[in-house]
Amino acid sequence: MSRPPSPLQIQRRASLREHNTFGLPAVAATLVRIACDADVRRVLDHPELGRAPKFVLGGGSNVVLTRDVAAVVLKVEILGRRRVSEDALAWVVEAGAGEPWHGFVAWTLAQGWPGLENLALIPGSCGAAPVQNIGAYGVELKDRFDSLDAVDLVTGRSVTLNAEQCDFGYRHSVFKGLLAGKSLITRVRFRLPKPWQPVLGYLELERKMAETGNRQPSAQTVFDWVCAIRSAKLPDPAVLGNAGSYFKNPVVSEEQCRDIIGRDPEIVYYPLPDGSVKLAAGWLIDACGWRGKTVGRAGVYEKQALVLVNRGGASGAEVVTLARAIQESVYGRFGIRLEAEPVVL
Numbered sequence: 001m002s003r004p005p006s007p008l009q010i011q012r013r014a015s016l017r018e019h020n021t022f023g024l025p026a027v028a029a030t031l032v033r034i035a036c037d038a039d040v041r042r043v044l045d046h047p048e049l050g051r052a053p054k055f056v057l058g059g060g061s062n063v064v065l066t067r068d069v070a071a072v073v074l075k076v077e078i079l080g081r082r083r084v085s086e087d088a089l090a091w092v093v094e095a096g097a098g099e100p101w102h103g104f105v106a107w108t109l110a111q112g113w114p115g116l117e118n119l120a121l122i123p124g125s126c127g128a129a130p131v132q133n134i135g136a137y138g139v140e141l142k143d144r145f146d147s148l149d150a151v152d153l154v155t156g157r158s159v160t161l162n163a164e165q166c167d168f169g170y171r172h173s174v175f176k177g178l179l180a181g182k183s184l185i186t187r188v189r190f191r192l193p194k195p196w197q198p199v200l201g202y203l204e205l206e207r208k209m210a211e212t213g214n215r216q217p218s219a220q221t222v223f224d225w226v227c228a229i230r231s232a233k234l235p236d237p238a239v240l241g242n243a244g245s246y247f248k249n250p251v252v253s254e255e256q257c258r259d260i261i262g263r264d265p266e267i268v269y270y271p272l273p274d275g276s277v278k279l280a281a282g283w284l285i286d287a288c289g290w291r292g293k294t295v296g297r298a299g300v301y302e303k304q305a306l307v308l309v310n311r312g313g314a315s316g317a318e319v320v321t322l323a324r325a326i327q328e329s330v331y332g333r334f335g336i337r338l339e340a341e342p343v344v345l
């Protein structure tokens with residue numbers, strides 16, 4: 001005989017301060033912990049919660065909470081990780097959406113399945129990783145993606161999406177577009193190609209190679225380097241609340257870039273294969289004199305102008321006010337509109 005399912009874990013007036021890495025105060029009218037696919041369907045069948053608006057929450061490392069949340073917060077806690085298959089070309093591995101991302105990366109390496117090491121130490125959950133196609137040090141999630149499972153938050157139907165259907169772009173996917181707020185990702189699968197090749201084109205990794213004299217690092221060494229680089233330049237959210245990069249790097253035409261270089265020859269930029277140019281948002285903010293500044297209880301991190309921080313007790317409104325002031329001054333000086341990376345609620 002199968003065991004009856006444990007009751008849905010529903011919490012009323014749940015504080016979200018512990019559930020967002022900015023440490024912003026907000027209260028969810030209702031928070032439901034989602035431990036398996038069936039929990040999503042039970043929420044949808046629930047007489048009171050079924051038709052209410054929903055908000056899916058992972059580790060809260062890419063959200064800015066500016067107010068209490070009236071929508072039902074679905075806190076994703078689906079665990080589990082496994083190797084799905086292996087052939088001559090790749091290992092395919094799967095993670096439950098609630099698995100912490102960094103722990104999953106470390107686990108794949110420990111199993112002898114390299115490929116995710118450049119994405120080490122990114123906070124958050126595996127289920128949120130495809131939402132903005134996380135990326136760091138020359139690798140994006142889409143480069144190692146196989147497929148994912150999700151549940152439609154209206155019909156309760158399960159779907160499996162491949163990379164094309166996810167419509168990945170720079171810090172973008174279908175979950176920020178057509179499917180925004182409409183699906184809950186339950187499991188993500190990764191294709192880790194064989195033979196493994198390190199990705200070392202990033203300036204800071206090149207520096208590590210030069211410093212150590214190690215030109216053929218193992219995946220574990222790349223992982224250790226990435227962790228060391230990140231720890232030195234990014235604030236630990238447990239110590240100083242933040243959501244990582246607050247703005248996306250803007251992409252401009254070659255002509256626009258030439259124009260800016262004419263005025264500011266020092267600007268940091270990366271030419272893209274399609275002829276457009278990605279500008280370093282951190283450099284633009286720094287050039288406007290924002291690094292280290294504080295407005296109210298929110299501020300700009302001293303070591304990296306792209307990161308906004310909670311100096312202690314800040315509200316979401318204070319963070320957003322600071323972000324707007326930065327956007328205005330960058331627009332005023334460079335004519336470029338910076339776009340926020342985190343989801344502002």
Ligand SMILES: Cc1cc2nc3c(=O)[nH]c(=O)nc-3n(C[C@H](O)[C@H](O)[C@H](O)COP(=O)(O)OP(=O)(O)OC[C@H]3O[C@@H](n4cnc5c(N)ncnc54)[C@H](O)[C@@H]3O)c2cc1C
Nearest residue numbers: 056058059060061062123124125127128134135185243244
């Ligand atoms: C110090 C720091 C460094 C960071 N560095 C990087 C970096 O290098 N590169 C990078 O890309 N990002 C970076 N980030 C941003 C962040 O870590 C990632 O975006 C991460 O994937 C967010 O995961 P989360 O579980 O915390 O998502 P949350 O913040 O909980 O949610 C983010 C969005 O995803 C949605 N979502 C969450 N889980 C699911 C799910 N299971 N199904 C459907 N939708 C879901 C939410 O509704 C929300 O819209 C950094 C953040 C911090 C604090």
